[in-house]
Amino acid sequence: MGDIDRKALAVKPQSSKQSIWKRILTLLDKCQKSQLQRDPTRKGKVLGLLCTNKPSLLKFITTIPGISDHGGIVLPDFYRKPHDNKRPANSIPLLSRAKWLAMRQEITAFATDFTNRMGTCQSSRIPRKKVSFSRNLP
Numbered sequence: 001m002g003d004i005d006r007k008a009l010a011v012k013p014q015s016s017k018q019s020i021w022k023r024i025l026t027l028l029d030k031c032q033k034s035q036l037q038r039d040p041t042r043k044g045k046v047l048g049l050l051c052t053n054k055p056s057l058l059k060f061i062t063t064i065p066g067i068s069d070h071g072g073i074v075l076p077d078f079y080r081k082p083h084d085n086k087r088p089a090n091s092i093p094l095l096s097r098a099k100w101l102a103m104r105q106e107i108t109a110f111a112t113d114f115t116n117r118m119g120t121c122q123s124s125r126i127p128r129k130k131v132s133f134s135r136n137l138p
Contacts, residue, residue: 036061036076050076 028035034055050061061076 028051032053033051034053036050036052036055036058052058057078058076059078
């Protein structure tokens with residue numbers, strides 16, 4: 001992020017990797033993400049990204065003194081904490097308890113009804129023409 005103007009969120013003209021940073025900013029824009037970290041973390045540059053699609057959930061963001069040559073560590077606080085999405089329970093068919101006779105009757109009725117409707121549909125929507133055959137073939 002050192003090649004991006006942290007206040008305007010635009011690529012600096014003197015950047016050696018302008019195309020990469022422009023693609024990153026375009027991607028953030030297309031995905032409707034907001035980059036929330038604006039304070040520099042090392043040598044006056046923003047090195048860490050904090051991107052979200054819900055910037056209103058951010059209580060505050062601060063940069064605390066860091067270790068080694070980094071000037072700070074980003075510490076965000078959100079209104080909502082992440083939670084695990086629980087998967088719904090799997091549904092397993094109990095074939096030993098199936099009502100096979102009722103299923104067979106329903107499938108037979110469906111097949112008969114389907115065949116009758118297909119015949120009606122074809123005869124009403126596909127035009128026909130009567131053709132006579134010549135009986136005096138050589």
